[in-house]
Structures are given as structure tokens and as C-alpha cells.
Amino acid sequence: MTQLESAISGRITDEMKIVAESENIDPKRLKEEIAAGRVVIPKNIGHAFTPKGVGKGLCTKINANIGTSPSHCDIDEELNKLDVAVSAGADAVMDLSTGGDLDRTLAAILDHSPVMIGTVPIYKAMSRVLCANRKCPEMTEAELFSEIESQGKAGVDFITVHCGITRHSMKILESCDRMMGMVSRGGSLLAEWIVENDQENPLYEKFDRLLEIARAYDMTLSLGDGLRPGSIFDAQDRAQVTELVILGELAARSRAAGVQVMIEGPGHVPLGRIAGDMKLQQRICGQAPYYVLGPLPTDIGAGHDHITGAIGGAIAAANGADFLCYVTPAEHLSLPDVNDVREGVIASKIAAHIGDLEKGIASAWKQDRKMSQARKRLDWKTMIETAIDSEKALRMRDKSEDKDRDVCTMCGDFCAIKTYERATSHTKLDK
Amino acid sequence: MTQLESAISGRITDEMKIVAESENIDPKRLKEEIAAGRVVIPKNIGHAFTPKGVGKGLCTKINANIGTSPSHCDIDEELNKLDVAVSAGADAVMDLSTGGDLDRTLAAILDHSPVMIGTVPIYKAMSRVLCANRKCPEMTEAELFSEIESQGKAGVDFITVHCGITRHSMKILESCDRMMGMVSRGGSLLAEWIVENDQENPLYEKFDRLLEIARAYDMTLSLGDGLRPGSIFDAQDRAQVTELVILGELAARSRAAGVQVMIEGPGHVPLGRIAGDMKLQQRICGQAPYYVLGPLPTDIGAGHDHITGAIGGAIAAANGADFLCYVTPAEHLSLPDVNDVREGVIASKIAAHIGDLEKGIASAWKQDRKMSQARKRLDWKTMIETAIDSEKALRMRDKSEDKDRDVCTMCGDFCAIKTYERATSHTKLDK
Numbered sequence: 120m121t122q123l124e125s126a127i128s129g130r131i132t133d134e135m136k137i138v139a140e141s142e143n144i145d146p147k148r149l150k151e152e153i154a155a156g157r158v159v160i161p162k163n164i165g166h167a168f169t170p171k172g173v174g175k176g177l178c179t180k181i182n183a184n185i186g187t188s189p190s191h192c193d194i195d196e197e198l199n200k201l202d203v204a205v206s207a208g209a210d211a212v213m214d215l216s217t218g219g220d221l222d223r224t225l226a227a228i229l230d231h232s233p234v235m236i237g238t239v240p241i242y243k244a245m246s247r248v249l250c251a252n253r254k255c256p257e258m259t260e261a262e263l264f265s266e267i268e269s270q271g272k273a274g275v276d277f278i279t280v281h282c283g284i285t286r287h288s289m290k291i292l293e294s295c296d297r298m299m300g301m302v303s304r305g306g307s308l309l310a311e312w313i314v315e316n317d318q319e320n321p322l323y324e325k326f327d328r329l330l331e332i333a334r335a336y337d338m339t340l341s342l343g344d345g346l347r348p349g350s351i352f353d354a355q356d357r358a359q360v361t362e363l364v365i366l367g368e369l370a371a372r373s374r375a376a377g378v379q380v381m382i383e384g385p386g387h388v389p390l391g392r393i394a395g396d397m398k399l400q401q402r403i404c405g406q407a408p409y410y411v412l413g414p415l416p417t418d419i420g421a422g423h424d425h426i427t428g429a430i431g432g433a434i435a436a437a438n439g440a441d442f443l444c445y446v447t448p449a450e451h452l453s454l455p456d457v458n459d460v461r462e463g464v465i466a467s468k469i470a471a472h473i474g475d476l477e478k479g480i481a482s483a484w485k486q487d488r489k490m491s492q493a494r495k496r497l498d499w500k501t502m503i504e505t506a507i508d509s510e511k512a513l514r515m516r517d518k519s520e521d522k523d524r525d526v527c528t529m530c531g532d533f534c535a536i537k538t539y540e541r542a543t544s545h546t547k548l549d550k
Numbered sequence: 551m552t553q554l555e556s557a558i559s560g561r562i563t564d565e566m567k568i569v570a571e572s573e574n575i576d577p578k579r580l581k582e583e584i585a586a587g588r589v590v591i592p593k594n595i596g597h598a599f600t601p602k603g604v605g606k607g608l609c610t611k612i613n614a615n616i617g618t619s620p621s622h623c624d625i626d627e628e629l630n631k632l633d634v635a636v637s638a639g640a641d642a643v644m645d646l647s648t649g650g651d652l653d654r655t656l657a658a659i660l661d662h663s664p665v666m667i668g669t670v671p672i673y674k675a676m677s678r679v680l681c682a683n684r685k686c687p688e689m690t691e692a693e694l695f696s697e698i699e700s701q702g703k704a705g706v707d708f709i710t711v712h713c714g715i716t717r718h719s720m721k722i723l724e725s726c727d728r729m730m731g732m733v734s735r736g737g738s739l740l741a742e743w744i745v746e747n748d749q750e751n752p753l754y755e756k757f758d759r760l761l762e763i764a765r766a767y768d769m770t771l772s773l774g775d776g777l778r779p780g781s782i783f784d785a786q787d788r789a790q791v792t793e794l795v796i797l798g799e800l801a802a803r804s805r806a807a808g809v810q811v812m813i814e815g816p817g818h819v820p821l822g823r824i825a826g827d828m829k830l831q832q833r834i835c836g837q838a839p840y841y842v843l844g845p846l847p848t849d850i851g852a853g854h855d856h857i858t859g860a861i862g863g864a865i866a867a868a869n870g871a872d873f874l875c876y877v878t879p880a881e882h883l884s885l886p887d888v889n890d891v892r893e894g895v896i897a898s899k900i901a902a903h904i905g906d907l908e909k910g911i912a913s914a915w916k917q918d919r920k921m922s923q924a925r926k927r928l929d930w931k932t933m934i935e936t937a938i939d940s941e942k943a944l945r946m947r948d949k950s951e952d953k954d955r956d957v958c959t960m961c962g963d964f965c966a967i968k969t970y971e972r973a974t975s976h977t978k979l980d981k
Contacts, residue, residue: 188962190951298922307966311973350922416904418918422942430864453950454959473847487849491781511853519884520621528885531619535738542742
């Protein structure tokens with residue numbers, strides 16, 4: 120039974136107990152959220168690790184994408200990125216490899232990872248086709264489903280499947296006069312496949328086949344947003360909304376089949392549209408967990424898109440996004456290196472935490488309270504420990520000439536906390 | 551005549567012409583905004599540089615704080631920070647020096663700067679007192695006003711004055727049971743002065759004297775938020791709002807006296823309270839330009855508070871903040887070094903730009919359009935040029951193994967833009 124089927128049947132699984140304990144919520148309530156499809160626990164039955172939940176009432180989770188490309192591939196480097204991502208706070212890692220020995224890379228990552236692992240199976244399926252000197256549209260349906268099945272067997276916890284790229288949604292896209300067309304790798308490969316073969320997307324047409332495979336391994340489906348806007352000019356156009364409606368329908372079918380499902384979201388979105396996008400997804404997709412990439416509220420942040428993404432991500436999480444896919448400083452420019460991975464995870468973590476404060480997550484408020492109490496006491500040790508990135512906070516504190524005093528070099532003797540305490544310690548205004 | 555007096559009298563000054571041209575707006579409209587107190591042009595009559603405007607209908611401006619501290623002071627380093635801040639996009643720089651030869655440092659910065667310069671005169675006034683082995687409360691009113699006068703004479707364009715720290719607002723603060731008390735350096739020094747001397751804040755009680763000095767040099771007053779929250783737990787409490795009401799009254803008095811005025815704002819503020827804070831300030835202060843520090847929507851970002859500040863700043867600007875004071879990665883930990891200054895300015899610039907998109911600033915949308923069009927063409931040269939930080943974007947692009955191809959190492963042969971173009975170039979779905 121999948122986690123969803125167990126929840127519907129009223130059974131609290133070991134995974135639910137673990138998640139409920141780590142989130143400090145009632146396991147019964149968690150079970151009900153899972154049964155309603157508002158929470159998922161992405162965990163393949165064949166993959167051993169400590170599971171986490173994604174969805175309503177839980178802390179906002181963050182994902183880090185890693186993976187090789189044909190011009191840059193080294194398994195050890197990817198495992199290092201995985202370690203760095205997890206130690207910086209990633210709750211999930213996606214292996215998006217497209218270069219080198221793909222099976223060996225995925226197996227190494229699954230074996231090494233203490234967190235849930237996601238993939239985009241079309242990448243591997245298409246890479247194999249290209250390696251055999253065939254063209255993308257020559258991939259067969261059987262090859263695609265066989266790749267998905269093999270990833271289920273390997274232990275992948277969640278997969279991105281671009282089921283919303285259909286003949287219908289592509290026609291709508293054609294009429295949209297977009298600035299950027301399609302910017303989803305998987306989505307565009309399927310688009311080409313559909314056009315060249317003059318056939319419907321197998322991930323849509325044979326969705327029941329996909330559900331069967333996903334159910335067998337309790338692989339969570341992450342319904343990809345192949346039509347996500349790649350520019351703020353394209354946000355929430357007819358194409359994006361058409362795909363969302365299709366994903367909403369497929370989410371309902373997934374739940375009916377006992378398959379856990381989340382929805383992927385944009386993309387480039389102007390700040391003022393982010394909250395509305397979150398509410399629309401909740402309505403259209405029956406509150407299925409929303410997994411957003413960014414969003415990026417400007418197109419010109421290249422080199423600092425982890426910051427752009429953190430701005431969008433914080434607003435998204437505050438308005439109900441459940442799962443943030445990180446964006447690194449390398450976004451739009453190059454494959455992220457290990458430092459980019461770290462910067463990306465930290466920026467996402469800040470966004471998720473700010474979202475959690477708005478969601479009223481008690482553990483998040485507790486952290487801020489601890490920090491402010493320590494700051495008031497000028498207790499530097501606790502401040503460093505409580506910082507979202509203790510390692511960097513310590514490094515910056517250590518470069519201060521005042522590091523052995525209780526103040527910092529910023530204010531020195533003009534420390535406001537000390538001055539105010541002096542002012543209020545021995546006299547009151549209303550004496 | 552000050553810019554405000556000129557505007558009221560119907561005269562369009564050279565400074566207004568320069569600002570109107572750079573903002574691409576009608577000089578007459580700008581003159582009216584200045585006359586109404588919704589826009590200021592902080593420019594001392596004795597300081598020569600190309601002026602910028604701050605306020606309604608204009609691009610969001612950003613300020614970088616620099617300055618020595620007693621344990622870290624080197625004028626050349628500060629001038630280097632100034633250069634780096636300006637080349638990264640700062641519209642204003644505040645000299646917050648408290649160590650070394652204060653007059654010489656300020657004079658060097660004023661002489662060297664191509665942008666408006668602000669200060670917090672109480673820092674220098676108090677530093678002189680401490681240097682003479684006296685205690686802070688021993689500073690005389692005459693010394694404080696003489697320092698302000700001397701800074702006006704030196705050519706300072708805007709000054710932070712904590713006029714809202716009064717016996718009344720301090721009584722309210724005492725009743726608030728704050729997590730962090732007072733975290734404003736200038737505010738806490740005045741609080742101690744008030745308590746120890748059992749007298750009213752001279753900057754409040756003798757506000758007319760302050761107005762006289764400011765008017766003589768057309769020094770813009772930046773009414774400081776001495777009671778800004780230093781923890782998200784303290785945001786928008788009775789103390790903060792009491793001070794805001796006092797500042798609103800003083801803003802009206804400033805305008806009546808022909809003195810340009812802006813209002814300073816928080817501080818640490820939960821994400822969900824930022825928009826409301828902006829609207830409240832606009833109402834209470836007659837739409838005087840709002841100059842915000844951050845805001846920081848979490849307390850635990852130490853080491854990455856430039857990101858925390860960019861999240862809050864973007865939302866603040868989108869909701870009407872006119873001027874963002876940068877926050878650097880060193881915030882809460884140490885005096886920022888030159889790299890921190892650069893990171894802080896870039897993060898603020900991203901926030902300001904995202905705010906400008908929401909404000910409907912045409913030049914901001916033009917930049918995003920240019921970037922997306924270049925991205926669509928895979929025109930890397932234009933993408934690098936259009937990025938908010940071209941220098942870093944180029945560095946990251948250059949580390950990519952695919953830098954000499956038209957794609958990037960992230961997607962390589964799976965470039966979505968190319969795939970989608972291939973798919974749509976020779977066949978249509980509705981053929």
C-alpha cells in the first residue's frame with residue numbers, strides 16, 4: 120500500500136509517525152492530511168532513509184538540484200554536492216544528470232543520500248536515445264515507461280513528469296505570443312516528440328500506465344510545469360493556466376488511484392502575481408502540495424538568482440507553497456558548482472523559514488525568539504549557533520577586531536543594546 | 551531657497567530638470583511632487599554632484615552605509631568602499647564613521663563622492679564627547695547643534711535625526727515589554743541623554759532650531775526611527791507606532807518650514823506586516839518619502855542578512871517604500887568590508903528593481919524585456935550586459951565548459967529554447 124492508500128484506510132504508517140514527530144504534530148491529523156492529498160511523504164518502498172513530509176501544516180521543504188551534464192560529469196563531485204546540500208539544510212535532492220554513466224550516477228546518489236531523491240526520467244530516456252545516435256522524437260513510448268519503471272525499481276522517491284504538455288495545451292501556447300516560448304527542458308523535449316510524431320504525449324494519454332508504475336513503488340508524482348513562464352512577461356498567461364487545469368485533473372486521478380502527487384509551479388513571476396498564483400493552484404489542484412521553482416520576480420538577476428529566487432520563494436511559501444526548489448547563483452549561466460549549491464540551499468532555506476513564520480510554524484518562531492534573546496544578552500555563542508548558516512556567521516564574527524569583546528565592530532562602544540540598558544537600569548522616566 | 555521652497559513657489563530648478571530627465575518624467579509633475587512633499591532631492595547647496603530624487607513616481611533608490619569604527623579605521627578603505635558601492639549601483643552613501651579623524655573622513659568622502667552623502671550627526675557629536683573622556687549625557691545641546699551646523703557647512707546632503715525619541719515615546723516603550731528594547735545607536739544615545747539629564751530630546755524640543763540649520767543648507771532631514779523593532783517580535787508595537795505619529799507631525803512642520811524631509815522605517819518586521827507598515831507610514835506622514843532599513847523578515851539570517859533584507863526590501867518597495875538602506879552579509883556580526891559592501895548593494899538593487907517593476911516604472915520593465923529577448927536569441931553578450939551584476943554574470947558564464955557555444959552547461963544539448971524552436975519551426979499542430 121502507498122502512504123496515501125494507508126492513510127485512506129485509516130492506518131498510521133511508521134513513516135507517518137516519523138514525520139509527525141519531526142514536525143511536532145498529531146499523527147492522526149497528519150494521516151488525515153495525507154488521505155486528503157494535502158500532504159505527501161515521498162519515499163520509494165525500496166529506498167531506506169528518514170522520510171520527510173511535504174504539504175499543508177508542515178515546515179516548508181527545500182530541494183537542491185544536482186547532476187552531471189555531457190560536458191561536465193564526475194560522480195564524486197555530484198556526491199560532494201549532495202553532502203554539501205544536505206548539510207546546508209536541503210530536505211530533498213534531485214538528480215538531473217544528463218552526462219556520463221547515468222545509471223551508475225543515480226545508483227550512487229540513491230545509495231549515498233540521507234534525504235529523498237527525485238529525478239526527471241525523460242532526461243535519462245532522451246540521453247540514452249541521443250547516445251545511440253538517434254534523435255529525440257525517435258524515443259518510443261515503451262522506452263519512456265521502461266525508464267520510469269527502472270527508476271522506480273532503483274528507489275527514486277519522486278519523479279517530475281510533464282503530463283500537462285498536450286496537443287491541447289500546446290495549441291493554446293501557440294496562440295499566446297510568448298516572450299520566451301517554452302523554457303522547461305523536459306517539457307520542450309516532449310513538445311518536440313508530440314509535434315514530430317504527430318501523437319499525444321504518452322505521459323498524458325497513458326497516464327494510467329504511469330499511475331500503475333508509481334503506485335507499485337509508492338513513487339510520488341510531481342506533475343511538471345512544462346509551460347512555466349521563462350520571463351515575467353509570460354506569467355499566468357493562457358498557456359500556463361491551461362496546463363495547471365490539466366494538472367489539477369490529473370492530481371485528482373492520481374489520488375483516486377492511491378498515488379501521491381504534487382504539482383510543480385513557476386518560474387518567472389512578477390512579485391504582485393505570486394500570492395495569487397499560490398491561491399489559484401490550491402483551488403485548481405485540490406490543495407495538492409505545491410512545489411515551486413523560485414519563483415523569480417525579475418529576469419535580470421543572473422549571477423544572483425539565488426537572491427531573486429529567495430525573494431519570490433519567501434512570498435510563495437508565505438502564501439502556501441509547500442516545497443521550494445532552490446535556485447543557485449549559476450542559474451541561467453552555467454552548471455552550479457559546489458559553492459553555488461551551498462549558496463542556493465542557504466538562500467532557499469531563508470525563504471522557507473520566512474514562509475514558515477507566516478504559516479505560524481511554532482518551531483520557526485522558536486528559532487527567532489532564541490536568536491533575539493541571545494542578541495539581547497550579547498550572547499555570541501548562541502547567536503552563532505542559531506544563525507541559519509552558523510559556519511558563515513562564525514567566519515564573519517571572527518574577522519571582527521572586537522571578536523573577543525561582547526560587542527561587534529559595527530557599533531563598538533555605541534552598542535545600542537548596552538546604551539539602552541545603561542539608560543534604563545537605574546532610573547525610570549516616570550519616577 | 552530650498553528645492554521644496556522653489557517647488558512651492560512654482561520654480562523648476564536645475565536639479566529638478568536633471569532629476570526629471572534621468573527619471574524620464576515631466577519636470578512640472580516632478581515640481582508638484584516636490585511641492586507636496588512626496589519627493590525630495592537631497593542635495594546640500596554646498597555640495598556639487600549630479601543629484602537624484604527620492605519619492606513617489608521615481609525609481610526606488612538605494613543607500614550604502616560605510617564608515618570607520620574606533621577599532622577599525624582607514625580613510626582609504628572607506629573611499630574604496632564608496633567607489634565599490636557607487637559602481638555597484640548605490641544612489642546614496644551614508645558616512646557612519648565613529649573612529650579616527652571624523653572631520654577629515656567626512657570631508658574626504660564628500661569630496662570624493664559622485665552621489666548624495668548622508669550622516670547621523672549624533673555619532674560624531676558623541677564620539678567627540680567620548681574622545682574628551684566625558685560621558686555621553688555630558689554632551690551639551692549647543693555641541694549637538696554645532697555639529698549639525700558644521701555638517702551642513704561641510705556639504706552633507708541628508709542627516710538622520712532621531713527626533714521621535716521623546717519622554718513620551720520612551721514611556722510608551724517602557725510599557726511595551728519588548729524582546730529587544732532599543733536597537734538604534736543614535737536613538738539609544740539620545741535615550742540615555744534624556745534619562746540622565748532628565749530633559750527632553752533637544753532634537754524634538756528645539757526642532758525649529760534644527761529646521762533653521764537644515765533650511766540654510768537645504769539639508770534634507772531624515773527623521774530617524776530610534777524605536778524601530780530589532781526583532782520580528784517587536785514589530786509595529788505601541789512604541790514604534792507612537793514614534794511614527796511623532797515623525798508624521800514633524801514631517802508636516804518640516805514642509806511648512808520649507809525643509810525637505812523623509813521618514814526612516816524598520817527594522818525587523820514579519821513578512822506579512824511589511825505591506826501594512828508601508829501604507830501606515832504613507833497615511834501618517836502625508837506620503838513623505840519612506841527610507842527603510844531592510845526590513846528583515848526574520849531574525850536568524852546573520853551571515854546572509856543581505857538576502858533577508860532583499861526579501862523585505864522588495865516587498866517594501868513594491869508597496870511604496872522609496873529608498874532602501876542596504877543590509878550587508880556582515881549585519882549583526884561585524885563592520886562590513888569592501889566585499890560585503892558590494893554584496894549588500896547588489897542585493898538591495900535586486901530588491902529595488904523588483905519593487906520598481908511593481909511600481910510600473912517603464913525603464914525597469916524595459917530592462918527585463920531586453921534580457922528576455924536576448925535570452926530567447928541565446929545572445930550571451932546582451933544577457934551579460936543586461937544582468938544586474940554584469941561582472942559576476944560574466945565570471946559565472948566564463949567558468950562554463952560550454953562558454954564558446956551558444957548554450958550553457960546547465961542544459962547543454964537539452965537547451966529548452968533550442969528544442970522548442972526546433973519543434974515549432976517546421977510544423978504546426980493545427981496544420
